[in-house]
Amino acid sequence: MARAVVIGAGLGGLPAAYELRHHLPKDCDVTLIAGEPQFTFIPGLVQVALGHKPLEHVQQDLHALARRHHLTLVDRAVTAIDPAGRRITVAGGETVDYDQVLIATGAALAFDLIPGLGPHGGHTQSICTPEHALQAREAWQRFLEEPGPLVVGAAPGAGCFGPAYEFLLMADHDLRRRGLRERVPITYVTPEPYVGHLGVSGVKNARELTTQLMAERGIEVIDSMRITAVEPQRLLLENGRALPFGYAMVLPSFRGVSFIRDCPGLGDEKGFIPVDPTMRHPRFESVHAAGVSVKLVQPDPTPIPIGLPKSGQMTEAMATAAAHNIAVEMGALPGPLQVPTLEALCFAEFGPTGIAYIAAPVLPDPETGRRRSSYAVRGPWVVWAKAAFEEYFMLKIRYGAGLPWFERLGLRALFRLRLFRPAPPRQAPQIAGT
Numbered sequence: 001m002a003r004a005v006v007i008g009a010g011l012g013g014l015p016a017a018y019e020l021r022h023h024l025p026k027d028c029d030v031t032l033i034a035g036e037p038q039f040t041f042i043p044g045l046v047q048v049a050l051g052h053k054p055l056e057h058v059q060q061d062l063h064a065l066a067r068r069h070h071l072t073l074v075d076r077a078v079t080a081i082d083p084a085g086r087r088i089t090v091a092g093g094e095t096v097d098y099d100q101v102l103i104a105t106g107a108a109l110a111f112d113l114i115p116g117l118g119p120h121g122g123h124t125q126s127i128c129t130p131e132h133a134l135q136a137r138e139a140w141q142r143f144l145e146e147p148g149p150l151v152v153g154a155a156p157g158a159g160c161f162g163p164a165y166e167f168l169l170m171a172d173h174d175l176r177r178r179g180l181r182e183r184v185p186i187t188y189v190t191p192e193p194y195v196g197h198l199g200v201s202g203v204k205n206a207r208e209l210t211t212q213l214m215a216e217r218g219i220e221v222i223d224s225m226r227i228t229a230v231e232p233q234r235l236l237l238e239n240g241r242a243l244p245f246g247y248a249m250v251l252p253s254f255r256g257v258s259f260i261r262d263c264p265g266l267g268d269e270k271g272f273i274p275v276d277p278t279m280r281h282p283r284f285e286s287v288h289a290a291g292v293s294v295k296l297v298q299p300d301p302t303p304i305p306i307g308l309p310k311s312g313q314m315t316e317a318m319a320t321a322a323a324h325n326i327a328v329e330m331g332a333l334p335g336p337l338q339v340p341t342l343e344a345l346c347f348a349e350f351g352p353t354g355i356a357y358i359a360a361p362v363l364p365d366p367e368t369g370r371r372r373s374s375y376a377v378r379g380p381w382v383v384w385a386k387a388a389f390e391e392y393f394m395l396k397i398r399y400g401a402g403l404p405w406f407e408r409l410g411l412r413a414l415f416r417l418r419l420f421r422p423a424p425p426r427q428a429p430q431i432a433g434t
Contacts, residue, residue, distance in 0.1 A: 002028045004326055005088065005098040007078055009034035009062055011042060011312045012291035012319035013104035017071055019323035019402035020102075024332045030070075031096060033088065034062055035077035039397060040130050043312060044390055046166045046349075049127045049136035049249075050174055058390070059130070060397055069400040078105075078259045083266060083284035100326045103273060103289040104319055107254035114155055116230030117250060123230045124248040127163055139247060140171075147180050148246025151235050153189030156226045157253030159307020160292075161190065161198045162348050162357075164251050165210070172217045173351025187220045187243055189235070189250075191304035195221050196376070198346070199309040200359045201300040206376040209355055213378070224303055254307065256293060268295050277339045278423050279322035288326055290318035296342075299363055308362065311344045313411075317419040318342075320403040324420075337423040343372075345415055347386035354382030360417055373416060 004024060006017045009032055017032045024030060044058035066073035076090040088096045109128055111118030119126055119135050126132040152168040154161055168188055175181040196210030214221050226238040227250065235243040256271020265283055267273050272295035274282055281287040292315065296308045321338040328335045343360035360373045411417040
């Protein structure tokens with residue numbers, strides 16, 4: 001019996017498993033390997049950390065979803081992969097063989113690169129995982145009882161800045177609502193060359209709108225800055241300044257997960273997986289990858305190196321294209337292969353208002369250095385749109401939909417975003433982002 005395997009059950013992995021189940025015949029097994037028993041809508045963890053919603057609101061049970069939608073669930077973490085032998089080893093020593101595999105694990109969190117960073121033995125909070133969000137919420141409740149300076153930021157090498165902005169500005173709104181804002185000086189520290197960069201340069205209006213919002217809220221911004229260490233209640237910067245804090249939330253740099261780093265030839269020096277435009281590994285033909293685990297090169301180097309963001313919508317597009325192409329490789333679809341365009345939309349909620357950042361595509365044309373379209377817009381409608389999308393996403397996960405046609409149509413009609421294009425025949429392999 002043929003078997004397709006998806007490693008990771010997040011924003012890319014679970015929709016990809018649904019797409020594979022839809023495309024592949026019933027006698028083909030679709031196995032989902034997940035290290036956690038729950039699907040988590042990661043963008044919702046900002047509100048969980050601030051106590052605005054319970055964790056259960058952004059989670060669904062993977063066992064129930066797998067039974068309902070005819071997936072084989074292996075609820076143990078991957079410890080090793082053998083791409084040549086097409087075999088995966090999970091915790092406990094069990095092995096899973098495959099014909100085609102899609103790796104959508106997300107990334108490992110590199111807190112260790114900065115002394116004192118992170119919630120495990122460090123002095124800062126994180127909102128990157130459900131466990132971290134719950135710890136951040138407990139710390140936030142204690143902070144509200146004894147307010148002091150608030151520091152929010154990102155480490156050098158970070159590539160996902162949206163959650164930091166959301167936490168920063170939603171925390172500001174929460175403090176104002178509670179009448180505590182005057183007691184809490186707020187500072188944002190970032191390796192970005194300017195606020196509103198978010199790892200993507202040249203987005204029209206992004207700098208101006210984000211700078212204006214920071215000024216309106218009275219938030220001090222320190223950009224183009226490295227965090228060098230964190231001590232109890234003090235964050236140390238490269239310029240010698242020490243920022244006192246009563247609460248600090250700092251996003252770490254990412255690296256590939258351990259089983260990718262431990263497999264020779266699978267990932268780069270940081271453990272990110274190179275892929276050709278169809279999301280297939282250039283060396284291992286049975287391996288595809290999508291989302292944060294994929295290697296995408298920052299096209300516009302900054303004074304302090306930062307990564308290129310992979311938004312949830314980009315991750316979905318990559319995973320859906322990879323699932324389609326796996327089905328083609330397994331003979332279930334006639335083709336052609338699909339290439340994700342990497343056109344990105346990010347809804348950032350900032351309390352009563354928000355900013356939508358659009359970059360189509362994220363990677364500019366290598367010859368002209370331009371994008372087809374890129375801009376930012378601000379308004380309360382962004383908050384409503386993000387809330388509506390979260391409810392919609394949780395519904396489609398419950399009912400087993402990957403990336404349905406009407407979602408693609410809506411993105412194209414409202415934002416002129418085209419998620420896929422057919423791959424040219426006999427396309428020569430090249431590394432995405434190079």
